[in-house]
Amino acid sequence: MVAQAVLAGSGAGPWPRFEEDVLAMHRRLTGVRDRHGRWQVPWPRMFGTPPWAVARELGGSVHRYRQAEVLAALPTPVPVFLGTRWLPRHVVLVLDERDGEPLVYNPALGAVVPLSSSRWKRRWWAVLPR
Template sequence: MPEPLSLSRALGMLGWRVPAAKRGRPLPSRLRAPADVEPVELDPALSTRQRREIRAPLRGGRTGTIRLGGAVARQLSPVTCGASVLLMLAAAGDPDLAAWLVAGSRSGVRPPELSMLAPHELAEPSAERRLALAQRSVHERARRDAVAGLPWPRRFGTPPWGAAREARFRGVRYTDVVVDDTDVAATRAVLETVRAANDLGIGVPLYTGGDVASGWDTALPRHVVLAVPAPSAPAGQLRLYEPGRGAVVAIEAEELLGRRRPHAALGGWTHVAWAVLPVEAFGR
């Protein structure tokens, strides 16, 4: 049976490369630990559960549903999977943002992810509504200036290069790179970089999609998940925050090589098609 043709492989056969690919393969050894989190004075009125959610929005990578302020931390529109991932990545490194998501608490500094919100929206009492508002704000930021100074079409979600530009976690800078999971050596280099980043406490957004055989629309990056740090995970296993479910799901890294079947950890898609990696992995 011929190998399924993913978008990244098809683009490679046509001689198309994104700029990130010209830098060569990423090297995990180049990665460095992120900056320390600045201590934040939490409201004494917050409950123990709220404090726990603020300090560890992704629950240390443990599998299961993620809740913030009682609301499931899932994407709240069909186009905000990428925005949900970027929001959770930022919240994991910014207690001020996490405190607003969990309890509506605000300090004097407005996180960039909330920059598009009006004053009355910042005062929103509902945790689920706060998630929706923040996802909308992040989506608007990530899709602007996407192609020749024009915004990315809203219905197509978040472009990988927009995600790389907006990704925020404790001083880490990101870049985007196409992944062809039929190229085992190249994909291993990406996955080893993902695992090394996770070991340092850094989350990594991954775009997923289907095969050209089932239509170009499915072969395009269709969903975004977040590889999250998980100190308790077995060796060789990744923990992925899947925003469609609002949950962390486990998958063996080896299962991401040359896939032919969908997987729940990939949001029901088959392939990893794009990765948003720390730029340090490319020697920058």
């Protein structure tokens, strides 16, 4: 989400406060305030940001991953949730394609790489623009 904000022009890069920005974004997307105005986070940070929160923030909708739909949404960046066969564990941002292969910004690497290079092989969801 922080990378999406920078790409949309609403953030500053390079990110001297990347970790702080990511945690603040997670709190903003998944948190609620208690009656004293303190943030209460019902969604554990260890599970990352849920796809419905990303969709709400971007004005998109959550869909099962289908490569043709993701590529059709370009040039709008598309968040894609990856993981194991039991659990989504990582989010990448599809930015482009080369010969039908999605090219993604992978925050774990800090680079744009082919989607197939991710160690997370199961593609769970995509947040597509409306």
